[in-house]
Amino acid sequence: MTTTMSPIDQYSDLFTRLAEQRTSDPKWLSGFRQAGLATFQKLGFPTQDLEEWRFTSVRPVAETAFSPAEPRHSVQASDIEPFLHAELTGPRLVFVNGRFDDGLSNVTDLPSGMTLGNLRTVISSDERFVSERLGKLTNNESAHFTALNNALFEDGLVLFVPSGTKVDQPIQVLFVTASEADPILTNPRNIFVFGAGSEAHIVETHVSLSENVYLTNAVTEVWMGERARADHYRIQRESESAFHFSTLRLYEESNSHFRSHNVDFGGAIVRNDSWGKLDGDNCEATINGLYVLRGRQHIDNHMWMEHVKENIPSHELYKGVLDDHSSAVFAGRIYVHPEAQKTDAKQTNQTLLLSDDARLNSMPQLEIYADDVKCTHGATVGQIDPVALFYLMSRAIDKETARNVLIHAFAADITERIRIDAVRKNIERTLRDRLLT
Amino acid sequence: MPTTAETIEQLSTGRDYKYGWSTDIEAETAPPGLDEGIVRFISGKKNEPEWMTEWRLKAYRHWLTMQEPVWPKVDYPPIDYQKVSYYSAPKKAGEGPRSLDEVDPKLLETYEKLGIPLSEQKILAGVVAVDAVFDSVSVATTFKGKLNELGIIFCSISEAIREHPELVKKYLGSVVPYTDNYFATLNSAVFSDGSFVYVPKGVRCPMELSTYFRINAENTGQFERTLIVADEGSYVSYLEGCTAPMRDENQLHAAVVELVALKGAEIKYSTVQNWYPGDENGKGGIYNFVTKRGICEEDAKISWTQVETGSAITWKYPSCILKGDNSIGEFYSVAVTNGAQQADTGTKMVHIGKNTTSTIISKGISAGRGQNSYRGLVQVNKRAKNSRNYTQCDSMLIGNKCGAHTFPYIDVRNNSAQVEHEATTTKIGEDQIFYCNQRGLSEEDAVSLIVNGFCKEVLAELPMEFAVEAQKLLGISLEGSVG
Numbered sequence: 001m002t003t004t005m006s007p008i009d010q011y012s013d014l015f016t017r018l019a020e021q022r023t024s025d026p027k028w029l030s031g032f033r034q035a036g037l038a039t040f041q042k043l044g045f046p047t048q049d050l051e052e053w054r055f056t057s058v059r060p061v062a063e064t065a066f067s068p069a070e071p072r073h074s075v076q077a078s079d080i081e082p083f084l085h086a087e088l089t090g091p092r093l094v095f096v097n098g099r100f101d102d103g104l105s106n107v108t109d110l111p112s113g114m115t116l117g118n119l120r121t122v123i124s125s126d127e128r129f130v131s132e133r134l135g136k137l138t139n140n141e142s143a144h145f146t147a148l149n150n151a152l153f154e155d156g157l158v159l160f161v162p163s164g165t166k167v168d169q170p171i172q173v174l175f176v177t178a179s180e181a182d183p184i185l186t187n188p189r190n191i192f193v194f195g196a197g198s199e200a201h202i203v204e205t206h207v208s209l210s211e212n213v214y215l216t217n218a219v220t221e222v223w224m225g226e227r228a229r230a231d232h233y234r235i236q237r238e239s240e241s242a243f244h245f246s247t248l249r250l251y252e253e254s255n256s257h258f259r260s261h262n263v264d265f266g267g268a269i270v271r272n273d274s275w276g277k278l279d280g281d282n283c284e285a286t287i288n289g290l291y292v293l294r295g296r297q298h299i300d301n302h303m304w305m306e307h308v309k310e311n312i313p314s315h316e317l318y319k320g321v322l323d324d325h326s327s328a329v330f331a332g333r334i335y336v337h338p339e340a341q342k343t344d345a346k347q348t349n350q351t352l353l354l355s356d357d358a359r360l361n362s363m364p365q366l367e368i369y370a371d372d373v374k375c376t377h378g379a380t381v382g383q384i385d386p387v388a389l390f391y392l393m394s395r396a397i398d399k400e401t402a403r404n405v406l407i408h409a410f411a412a413d414i415t416e417r418i419r420i421d422a423v424r425k426n427i428e429r430t431l432r433d434r435l436l437t
Numbered sequence: 438m439p440t441t442a443e444t445i446e447q448l449s450t451g452r453d454y455k456y457g458w459s460t461d462i463e464a465e466t467a468p469p470g471l472d473e474g475i476v477r478f479i480s481g482k483k484n485e486p487e488w489m490t491e492w493r494l495k496a497y498r499h500w501l502t503m504q505e506p507v508w509p510k511v512d513y514p515p516i517d518y519q520k521v522s523y524y525s526a527p528k529k530a531g532e533g534p535r536s537l538d539e540v541d542p543k544l545l546e547t548y549e550k551l552g553i554p555l556s557e558q559k560i561l562a563g564v565v566a567v568d569a570v571f572d573s574v575s576v577a578t579t580f581k582g583k584l585n586e587l588g589i590i591f592c593s594i595s596e597a598i599r600e601h602p603e604l605v606k607k608y609l610g611s612v613v614p615y616t617d618n619y620f621a622t623l624n625s626a627v628f629s630d631g632s633f634v635y636v637p638k639g640v641r642c643p644m645e646l647s648t649y650f651r652i653n654a655e656n657t658g659q660f661e662r663t664l665i666v667a668d669e670g671s672y673v674s675y676l677e678g679c680t681a682p683m684r685d686e687n688q689l690h691a692a693v694v695e696l697v698a699l700k701g702a703e704i705k706y707s708t709v710q711n712w713y714p715g716d717e718n719g720k721g722g723i724y725n726f727v728t729k730r731g732i733c734e735e736d737a738k739i740s741w742t743q744v745e746t747g748s749a750i751t752w753k754y755p756s757c758i759l760k761g762d763n764s765i766g767e768f769y770s771v772a773v774t775n776g777a778q779q780a781d782t783g784t785k786m787v788h789i790g791k792n793t794t795s796t797i798i799s800k801g802i803s804a805g806r807g808q809n810s811y812r813g814l815v816q817v818n819k820r821a822k823n824s825r826n827y828t829q830c831d832s833m834l835i836g837n838k839c840g841a842h843t844f845p846y847i848d849v850r851n852n853s854a855q856v857e858h859e860a861t862t863t864k865i866g867e868d869q870i871f872y873c874n875q876r877g878l879s880e881e882d883a884v885s886l887i888v889n890g891f892c893k894e895v896l897a898e899l900p901m902e903f904a905v906e907a908q909k910l911l912g913i914s915l916e917g918s919v920g
Contacts, residue, residue, distance in 0.1 A: 051508065338837055353852030356819070362847040364858070371834035371864045379858040381849045 007062040008044050012037065014185075015151055018068060028131050029123070036150025043144045052142075055329045055361045056271060056300040061243045066185035066215055069097035069154070075178050075209070077104060083174060083207045083237070087422035090169025091116055096176050098154040098186030113162035116171065119189055122158040129160065133191050137221040137249035143273070145245045149187045149219040156189035156218075159202070163195035163225065170201040170231075170420055177216065177238070178209040190220040194228035194256070201231040203423055208239040208266070215243045222249065224256035226280065231259045233423050237430070238266035240295060247273045254280030254309070261418055262301075263427055264291040265434065270299040278340075279308045289318040290414040290427075292434055293326035293358075300329040305347075307340035307370075314344075319414050320351040321407055322358035331363040334377070338369040347377040352384065352410050404435045467524035473497060476626050479524050483595045483630075486602060496615035496625030503619045509781040510810045510842060511750050513724065521689050523627040523660070584642075589673075590635040591646055594662050597633035604635055608666050612695040612732045612758070620691040620752075621728040624660045628693065631661035636671040636702070645900050647676040663694040667702035667737075674705040676903055688713075688723050690748075696731030696739055700761065703738040704731060707899050708755075709907050712747040717805065719777030722749025729753065735761030735790065742898040744907040745772040745782060754812065756785035759793035759821070766795040769895040773911060774807025774839070783813035783844075788821035788854070797828040800892045803839035810842040817854040824853075830860040833891055835884070885912045 015037050022030070045062040046053040075096050084092070093116070094104035100118035107116055115122065115129070123130050138146045157173050175188055194200065206216060216238060224230065238244045244267040250258055264270055276285050291299045305314050320328045330349040351360045364377040384406050392402035411431055418424040467478055476497045480490040505516075584591050590601060598605050615625035636642050667673050690712065698704050706729075715722025725748040731739040741755040757766030768784040786795035801809040815826045832841035843860045865887050873883035889896070889908055896904050 341837075351849075353849065353854075356851050356853070358850075358852060360847070360849045362849075362858075363845060364843075364860075365845070366832075366843040366860060366862060367840070368832070368834065368842060368862055369837075369840045371837045371839070373834075373862060373864075375860075375862040377843065377858075377860050379845065379847055380856065381847065382855040383852040 008041055010065055011148065011151070012041060014068060018152065026123070026127060026131070032135060033151050036147045039141065039147035040144065040151055043142075043147060046144045052302065052331075056269070056298065058269065060269060061215060064183050064213060064215070066183045069099075069179070069184040069186045071099045072097050072178050075101065075104065075176060079178070079209055080104060080174060080176055080207075083176070083205055085172060085203060085422040085426055088170050088172050088203065088420070090167075090171055092172040092174070093118065093157060094174045094176065095155060095188060096178060097184065098175075098188055100155050111162075111165050111167065114165060114167070115158060115160035117158055119153075119156040119158050119191070130158070130191065133193065133221065133223070137251055138219065138247070143247065145217050145271070146219050146247050149189060149217050149247075152185070153187040153189035153219070156191070158191050159200070160193045161195055161198040161200050164197045165195065166198065167200040170203050173202065173204045175204070175206045175216070175218070176209060177207070177214050177242070179212045179214045181212065183213045183215065185215045185217070188216070188218040190218070192220065192222045192230070194224050194230050196225040197227040198225065199229040201420060203233045203235070203420065205235045205237065206244065206266075207237045208242060211239045211241055213241045214239070215245070217245045219247045220249070222251065222258065224250070224252040224258050224283070226253045226255055228256040231419060232261070233418065233420070234260070234262045235423070235427065236262070236264045236266055236270065240266055240297060241268050242266065243268060244270045246271070248275065250274070250276040250285065252276065252278050252280055252283040252285060255282045256280065257284040257286070259286040260288070261414065262289040263414070264289070264299055265430060267299070268297060270297070272299075272301050274303045276305045276314070277308060278306060278312045278314060281309045282311050283309070284312065285314045287316045288414050288417060290411055291320045291328060292411070292431060293321070293328065294323040294434070295326060296324070297326045298328070301331070303332040305332075305334050305345065307334070307336045307343045307345065309340060311342040312340065312344070314346070316347045317413065318349045319411060320360070321354065321411065322351060322360065323354040325355070325357045327359040329361045330379075331365070332377070333365045333367060334375055336368045336370050336373055336375065340370050341372040343370065343373040343375065345373070345375045349379045351381045352407065353381060354384070404432070407435060408432070466522050469522045470519045471521070471523055471627065475523055479627055479629065482524065483598070485595070485598055488606065489598055492610070492615065493626050496622050499616050500619070500622040500626055503622060505619050509752050509812075510808065510844075511752060511779040511781050513750055516689060516724070524629055587640050587643070588637040589640060589642055590633065592633055594628070594631040594633045594664060597664070601633075601635070604666065605633070605664070608695065608697050609664055612697060612730050613693050613728050618728060620726040621693050624662060624691045624693045624728070628660045628662035631663045631692070633663070634665040634673060634675065636667045636673045638668045639670040641671065642673040645674045645676050647678070659688070659690045659692070661692045663692070665695070665704055665706070666697045667699060667704050669699045670701040672703045674900060675707070676900060677706070677708045678711070678903070678906070689726075690723050691726045692728070694727070694729040698731060698733045698737035698739050700734045701736045702734075705740045706731070706742070706755070707903055708743040709903055709910060710743065710745045710747055710751070711910055714747050714776060714778050715749040717776040719749065722778070723747065724749060725751045725753065727753040729755035730758065731756070732758045732760055733764035733766060736763045737761055738765040738767070740767040740769075740898070741784065742769040742895065743771070744895070744899070744910065745770070745780060746910045748780075749778060751780040751782050753782045754784055756787070757795065758787045758789065759795065760789045762790040763792045764790055765793070768795075768797045768799070769898040770799045771802070771892045771895045771907070771911070772800070772809055773802045773804075774809040775805040777806050779808045781810040781812055783811045785814040786816070786826060787814075788817040788824040788826070791820065791822045791824070793821055793824045795826045797826070797830075798894050799830045800895055801830070801832040801841055802835070802888060802891070803832065803841045804835035806838045808840045808842070810844060812844040814846040814848065815856055815858070816848040817850060817856060819850045822851060822853045824855070826856045828858040831891070832860070832862045833888070834862065834864050
């Protein structure tokens with residue numbers, strides 16, 4: 001690869017090289033990838049002229065020459081142990097550099113009819129399941145990174161919970177990047193399908209074994225059948241030099257409820273796109289986020305919640321703690337269709353600026369075409385309340401501790417909503433460690 | 438309960454535009470189209486000095502390089518800028534009338550229909566001075582003598598260019614440069630007339646200054662340019678009212694208003710906008726693309742209050758640049774869209790100085806098939822320590838064919854700033870209507886009452902004379918035939 005190659009050509013080149021390894025792909029999949037590449041070639045990398053990317057520059061991503069992640073088997077159980085929730089004894093799936101690692105994973109005792117595995121395996125064992133769903137919720141015409149994922153995805157998690165099945169133990173998924181010095185690129189692709197009345201919890205963690213530069217570009221599609229319940233936790237602890245792009249596409253049928261919690265600690269440039277289509281009466285969606293940044297980290301949370309049918313509550317709460325020169329963007333849109341009467345939507349973005357050099361852009365937006373709705377949104381930004389700080393210090397708590405207590409309290413709005421103890425404690429611990437360094 | 442539904446039905450169907458007629462006056466109109474010749478023609482018509490002509494030409498040349506913005510949430514067929522006539526003046530221009538007696542009686546009649554009889558206002562104890570703009574040329578200016586005594590200059594911008602070039606040179610384009618945006622640049626090239634106010638140091642303007650804009654001749658664009666300069670420690674309150682007669686062809690209106698509040702000065706700018714909104718199918722109506730911006734020096738304050746009930750399309754963001762320390766910006770707005778009206782309006786508060794404060798209260802009301810968007814920016818720069826902003830955007834929807842949207846942009850770059858944004862969306866509750874009915878109020882009165890209550894915080898900011906008119910306008914805009 002020459003250095004004069006334009007960023008887009010680099011990916012076409014990458015695609016051609018990978019295609020040689022993918023000769024066993026079914027025809028529809030090759031077509032799907034080809035279409036993804038064509039779209040990406042057309043769109044290129046987003047520029048800041050686009051409203052959706054106004055405050056996030058992906059120039060460093062575009063200017064980095066990434067090579068495809070080679071499978072690596074040298075990662076040991078001891079390497080990933082610190083990132084696992086030991087208390088969770090349920091199924092565990094580990095992906096190293098984008099590929100499923102059988103040795104580190106543990107998938108046994110699944111309820112009958114349930115599918116839990118990696119995408120590559122499921123494509124060969126149940127091709128129809130994948131072909132009927134892959135890319136059906138994504139709109140790649142305007143989504144640069146989804147198109148790239150379509151073209152290049154290596155592997156990912158496939159989950160199917162049959163109707164009426166309740167999975168008691170949370171499912172743990174770990175995406176580990178163990179990169180060499182050369183920047184690598186991984187494109188995890190996940191499909192979650194919840195049958196009517198089913199229930200499951202997923203804990204998805206992204207970590208790195210090094211502080212290298214690399215790109216993670218994940219896309220997840222979620223179908224919620226009637227009355228299904230799912231909790232999804234996405235904990236992002238990538239290298240602070242890495243780029244992390246993540247897209248969630250959610251489709252809900254009536255009376256279902258999807259709860260998503262995104263916690264972001266890592267990444268140099270992070271972009272999370274969450275799209276929900278609430279297409280059944282009385283369904284419900286919760287999308288929460290917590291981001292704690294330092295240095296020159298940048299995060300951009302984009303959220304789009306589309307209320308299609310009647311009587312749907314949706315809740316979005318995003319809280320951020322920004323230190324040093326870090327910056328954050330929040331853009332939320334609640335879109336209420338004319339038929340979506342009795343919508344009850346609440347969207348909040350609160351940010352704590354610890355440093356004078358931190359920057360926040362917040363755009364909580366409402367687009368409403370129905371009249372009998374209750375929609376509110378709010379955004380606040382400020383520093384640690386000096387009165388509260390003074391109160392604690394007057395009780396003989398030193399300033400540092402008092403400050404940390406208040407940051408914890410601020411974040412608790414999100415952490416307390418995490419219903420798996422092990423996950424909550426893990427996040428609280430990470431937050432504490434972060435504040436003490 | 439059929440009652441609420443019926444009211445909504447009525448609201449969304451036809452209504453008459455109360456001010457829809459046109460006065461038959463011979464106008465001297467430039468041929469449609471825009472080129473350097475037209476820009477020179479306009480400038481020549483107004484006997485402008487060379488520097489002004491050059492400034493217009495610079496703006497025109499820059500305009501050619503610009504693209505019409507597409508980001509507003511409004512829909513309209515493409516405008517052919519070569520089909521618009523950029524200048525229209527009542528024929529009698531040449532020698533401006535010196536007193537009301539010299540004014541064409543037909544004009545006076547028009548204003549009387551609008552409810553601002555000049556002759557009467559003159560007698561009205563000097564409360565309001567009116568610099569009336571009929572189409573593009575200022576035809577009568579009252580109370581000038583009284584203002585003169587205090588050193589206040591209140592005249593048309595054309596006159597100011599001739600009489601006070603040093604002030605105009607210094608401040609024109611200082612807040613909205615000719616390169617600012619597509620419509621402001623167009624205005625800079627072809628602005629026909631407008632008002633100019635200068636309040637000297639420490640003077641408190643004893644009366645509300647007022648202007649009535651009115652678009653009259655068919656197919657003419659209206660491009661006013663207003664410049665208000667409040668020198669150190671002065672105060673002025675300026676009222677602007679707009680109504681326009683009924684037209685079938687869409688009319689383009691691209692105005693620019695610049696406010697300069699020097700150290701310790703205060704400017705209060707109130708607008709009631711009631712241009713022709715088009716019929717219920719969206720045919721006709723004014724395209725209102727306005728750039729309004731003020732700059733606050735140290736300890737200065739600018740307060741925008743607007744009641745927007747007219748226009749087919751409104752694109753307007755009265756803004757404050759809080760440049761000086763301790764300066765204050767305020768924005769109070771009521772925007773109503775009914776029929777097929779579309780409004781994309783809001784404000785920008787740019788905090789640059791320390792301890793700057795801004796308040797935004799916006800009330801959007803959507804009925805019929807109206808689309809009402811609030812779009813606002815609150816930007817706190819790094820140097821703006823201890824700045825505060827409070828924003829509240831409330832929307833009300835009447836009927837299920839309209840839309841209410843909120844697009845706030847918050848950009849904070851220092852941690853001592855405190856920015857709060859809140860927004861809610863509601864409808865008129867059946868129980869509220871029922872409660873009013875129970876007490877003997879008709880549906881229409883109930884709606885009017887509830888809407889006026891919803892807007893109370895904003896209406897309270899208007900000067901008395903305007904508040905009464907605004908309340909009536911809200912009623913007219915929403916109640917269609919009820920009036």
